[in-house]
Amino acid sequence: MGLVGVQENVDGNGDVLSEISLGTKPKYTRMDSDLDEAEEEDLPSSNKHDSKKYIMACAVFASLNSVLLGYDVGVMSGAIIFIQQDLKITEVQQEVLVGILSIISLLGSLAGGKTSDVIGRKWTIGLAAVIFQTGGAIMALAPSFKVLMIGRLLAGVGIGFGVMIAPVYIAEISPAVARGSLTSFPEICINLGILLGYISNYEFSGLPAHINWRLMLGVGLLPSVVIALALFIIPESPRWLVMQNRVEEARLVLRKISESEKEAEEKLKEIQVAAGLANAEKYEAKAVWKEILCPSPPVRRMLITGCGIQCFQQITGIDTTVYYSPIIFKNAGITETTQLLAATVTVGFTKTLFILIAIFLIDKVGRKPLLYASTIGMTVCLFSLSLSLAFLDHAKVGIVLAILSVCGNVASFSVGLGPICWVLSSEIFPLRLRAQASALGAVGSRVSSGIISMSFLSVSRAITVAGTFFVFGIISCSAVAFVHYCVPETKGKTLEEIEVLFHDKDDESGGNEVEMGDVERLMQKS
Template sequence: MLLFQSSRSQDEYSLKYMSGHMGRSRQKAGDDGDQSLIGPPSSTGGDLLDQNASKPCFVYMLALFSGLGGFLFGYDTGVVSGAMLLLKKEMNLSALWQELLVSSTVWAAAFSALAGGSLNGWLGRRVCILLASFIFTIGGIILSLAPDKVVLLVGRIIVGLGIGIASMTVPVYIAEVSPPHLRGQLVTINNLFITGGQFIATVTDGVFSYMSHGGWRYMLGLSVVPAVLQFCGFLFLPESPRWLLQKGRSQEARHALSRIRGGQNVDEEYDSMRSSIEDEEKESGGGGIVILRMLRYGPTRRALFVGCGLQMFQQLSGVNTVMYYSATILQMAGVRDIKRAIWLSSATSATNFVFTMFGVWLVERVGRRKLTLGSLLGTGLSLTVLAFGFLMSAQYSPPITLHPVDPQNLTCTLYGSCEPCMLDPDCGFCYRENGTAVYDSSCVPVSAASTDHAAWGSCYNQTGQELPDSSLWAYNYCPTPYSWIVLLSLILYLAFFAPGMGPMPWTINSEIYPMWARSTGNACSAGVNWICNALVSLTFLHIAQMLTYYGAFFLYSGLVVLGLIFVQGCLPETKGMQLEDVDHLFTGPLCSCGASDPPTDSSNVQYTRNQPETSPAHYGAAGSGAIAFITVSTETRSAQALNTVCTKCNVRCVCVHSSDNGDQVALNNFIQSTFIHNFLFALFVSYLHLKLLKYRFPFKSKARQKLQFLCVF
């Protein structure tokens, strides 16, 4: 049962049953002048859906070339995981410098994503994508030639600027050129490219990890290839028709739309776009600073809150901690060989890529809301298992049996086991191994020249005092038999995250804003995403030192629970709806957004503007087997006239209206075919009757009446 209630009086709508769905012609209004609530096909109805039912190859080509921006996003954020293991060895990077090289890209992306809203409004989607690919090219060249860590930092910042622009522009562009029934899948393809870029990055890391020197240059520099390919491709691709219309370039918009739709007749879609953009400008008050208009206008303010909240909880779930530090996390879990850690991290990236494909398949079948809720639930459980894996490793951490005395070792001698020794960045674990048994273990200072060996003692192998294989040196990890738990939980985490919380924040944000606010809304939400991303990536190693590894992941799992509550309470379903109508889901109170799923099939029923008879506030549709409950305000009419309006439905419907006393319920055209339907309907009507008895109106002679009707399909 789907419940829609009226709350607006200025912008009025009438319910239209889409032509062709039932295969029947619509009845005309009666001689009494009453207009049917179920009228003839509108300009956004039947023919338009038939037109969009086709799948022109050009739309897919647009999505693929746009998705290269997502690929670069994924590659440049994912490649640092393996490159960091080589860089910290070759350049002797401290924990602070490691965090800087990771987080600098993210902070730059946050800045350019926020600025991208203005750039998108000024330059357009196509030019912004060209700009992003050019920046990716310059950044990749600098990274591949960097002589030191300072130039490397500059290159990472430049790449971050490209990532930020691409991350907020590509989903908007794809959403605006896609037909409604393909929009969710095509926008999710962008996320598939992101995860594909991360997977290719880890494979590239693995291949070049065998180079004795400079392998990281090839890892970081190969991003130039897809950047050049995207730049060349977009020189010949069209601008978003919606953006062109907003700028008053109507002829270019019509030509671009016709090209995107494969030369089909686009008159109806074009007219619908133009009228919607004009009406949105009027509703928002027109003119002025866009973000201030969004905050003043209730629906966009609520949509912005939901969009930014989704992006925030995506990052607070710790996903980029897993992606950026996957190889490091596996080392922390006891995988001591660098090459093995890199290849195992590619397995986690492959999981992310494969399960994102499930998201592409599920998004238009399950819907955005259910997919997001299920993803958050599985993600939270996986993080808990990951935390328990580290907890088990800590509980059974090898004890320290030797305490060598040395002035340099005043701090390290305080630790009694490997776990606290590993949490101190100035100390390392030196030990011997017999099978799985650890003996002659000690916590000693790490060398100031390199983290590959101790400052002195048996693990200071450069002195030649001990044979290289007589003692083992562990920095940033402890030998443990529980590494498999961490690897398994990482794979489970990404398997749950990839189809839902990975693509859905980007997909939903590309849909929930009206045209005039879309660039700014996506810029703000993308900015929130990157700011939270930066905070998480910049603080992970320090949080792990303060809270221990398992404490950090318990913290992330708690934040996922908060995200689950947020989505359950505030996220509505947008599956199958026209872009121009999604913002009507946010006309009501925010806390009730997620109270029930909206229509499962927008091709059945929809609202059309400028019908003075009615004013349901929430756009919606009743899908097959659903019950739509809509409150409509009309001027006083006779009971016969009210019933006439209800019976104009060319579908099975039930009409309910209240009299002046508020306690009379009339049911007309009650059609049910099964006992279950009759039983559920009786329960609903009983509840409604009690509500009407409790809620009485002090009607005047020419007061407004409430007409409530149910259309049961």
């Protein structure tokens, strides 16, 4: 009997389910709980409310790095106009300046997985803020394009750390019933940052060109101060603490984020088994990367889903819509700079509003229905935008249709593909692979974003802006098919239960059943 491992899960009735992995398809055997529920005393209801508030506060603070990313995306769309006037940069330099941040952030995302496994999730969040703040300060004070690029490179590394670690941290401290909403907080912060960037563009646009873009970039440093203070409030991830064999510290954190002592102990036992502390040695970094690069069928499916959804998030053109919205509206027929920036503020408000709607729906409706609505809506809006730019440019109806199409595109993105991308990539991987595999997915996202952003102006010159968005519409169609075939529904499932979803297509020939006594003996050992 090829016994590989044991994993506990708790069902809705509080009974313990023991997962026995036989190298084929996971089997379950129900066991009665050793704990008499009648003898268990839950914490007072006020403590339950406190735990929910505490988890939410942790999720908000952990997501603040995403404000930095969003602000950079939003503010650069307007700042680039004045940077070009002040520093006299070429069109190619504009593309490089805009797109290089996404490309270079892959270094931060790649390093973030290993770093978070070594120093912890919490301090990786702090490191991301420090690196970005350094790069942001250099950009705001840059006297030339070369110095500006140095700051941009540093900021990109910081953003790479931040976008990778925040969803992982939040997923590891969140209860299953609210994990979708809480893990969406980074996407909320990205949208909030974009909106703030647009507003900053509009507010400072009246100043001289050699001053306004520096103030626009400099304001983005403020969230880093809040992040520094937040590090004294948020706890370390209990799952990371268990991986480091710091079980007592993990227990203290779980008591803060659980509704009862019983729940905290059940979670701790479940995490211990999942981490392999009871039945196996800890995974070394080489072993983790070997499993990722030479994956088993279940891990391969996880990687296709996690990395694929990250790439589709970017290759459907959302960053170009945000970065180059003034150029899009200029092609539609809006000519005055103030009007262009005012139109982008409308886009920012729309994007932020619909991400808030997604937060309320993601754990009620589920991931997959929202992804269908999102990708189909984006497809319609991208084709509509292409039509307005190709046949109705500089006509009043064309301007209105272009603005509505851009707003509809960002709204559709925000209600599904935007937040759910990060939710899925942080919850589908097993604990031993989560940080590194999530980092790999973030790399795919950043590379895709960088390539699209850096090539938009050149491609638009070759096939027109309308043609470019028609191509994005075709890609969005394929995203609908990807969601249908490759994305499972994970609503309401624990992180450990989600792992089982990717085993369902394994060898259906079955395997030897495990007797009840074997299960009990193995569980007692754990």
